[in-house]
Amino acid sequence: SQTIHQWPATLVQPVGSPLSLECTVEGTSNPNLYWYRQAAGRGLQLLFYSVGIGQISSEVPQNLSASRPQDRQFILSSKKLLLSDSGFYLCAWDRPVTNTGELFFGEGSRLTVL
Amino acid sequence: LAKTTQPISMDSYEGQEVNITCSHNNIATNDYITWYQQFPSQGPRFIIQGYKTKVTNEVASLFIPADRKSSTLSLPRVSLSDTAVYYCLVGGLTYNFNKFYFGSGTKLNVKP
Numbered sequence: 201s202q203t204i205h206q207w208p209a210t211l212v213q214p215v216g217s218p219l220s221l222e223c224t225v226e227g228t229s230n231p232n233l234y235w236y237r238q239a240a241g242r243g244l245q246l247l248f249y250s251v252g253i254g255q256i257s258s259e260v261p262q263n264l265s266a267s268r269p270q271d272r273q274f275i276l277s278s279k280k281l282l283l284s285d286s287g288f289y290l291c292a293w294d295r296p297v298t299n300t301g302e303l304f305f306g307e308g309s310r311l312t313v314l
Numbered sequence: 315l316a317k318t319t320q321p322i323s324m325d326s327y328e329g330q331e332v333n334i335t336c337s338h339n340n341i342a343t344n345d346y347i348t349w350y351q352q353f354p355s356q357g358p359r360f361i362i363q364g365y366k367t368k369v370t371n372e373v374a375s376l377f378i379p380a381d382r383k384s385s386t387l388s389l390p391r392v393s394l395s396d397t398a399v400y401y402c403l404v405g406g407l408t409y410n411f412n413k414f415y416f417g418s419g420t421k422l423n424v425k426p
Contacts (some may be wrong), residue, residue: 234414236416242418243401243416243417243418243419244358244401244416246413246414246415246416249413257413259413288355290357290358292357300346300348300363300405301346301347301348301363301403301404301405301414302348302360302363303348303350303358303360303403303414304360305357305358305359306357307356307357308355308356308357310355
């Protein structure tokens with residue numbers, strides 16, 4: 201069976217510090233990968249998506265970046281965090297062949313920037 | 315891209331049937347309709363997906379009219395544990411790749 205894991209689950213970072221969130225998918229090959237962000241009490245905002253190694257598309261130009269160094273690894277980064285980066289970050293995957301909207305989400309990483 | 319519109323919130327009581335409707339007037343031919351459930355501090359969880367007519371699984375039913383411009387998620391006999399945010403997602407396989415945009419969701423509050 202397929203599983204998806206994110207870490208860390210929670211982190212508190214000062215403004216201006218770097219960020220690295222990691223997501224790993226197991227049990228499938230060549231998944232489509234997504235990063236979403238959810239601000240408190242709000243819906244999900246699509247940040248990045250990837251269809252393959254090294255292929256990243258950005259939805260929201262900002263101080264965040266994403267990388268996909270391996271087929272089932274997706275990393276969200278920032279060089280200098282802003283207060284507005286606080287939120288609940290969710291990684292998701294879906295099958296490349298179907299791509300109909302059946303997404304599988306990780307447990308999420310809650311980021312608080314102080 | 316098909317934009318979705320849902321009620322912001324709904325209240326219900328235990329044991330009742332709940333119907334949540336989503337409008338998606340500019341749905342494309344290739345688009346599927348998918349519903350998710352999200353509890354606080356958790357990732358959304360897939361509930362049901364359909365293309366047209368009616369789909370039923372062990373937890374819900376999805377009704378899609380012929381014009382596909384709306385869809386209704388039906389939850390039979392809700393319990394307190396069904397209190398969550400429900401999202402309607404519209405998207406499908408395009409010539410290349412499809413990005414999935416979630417709407418604001420419907421916050422369902424089930425009362426005892």
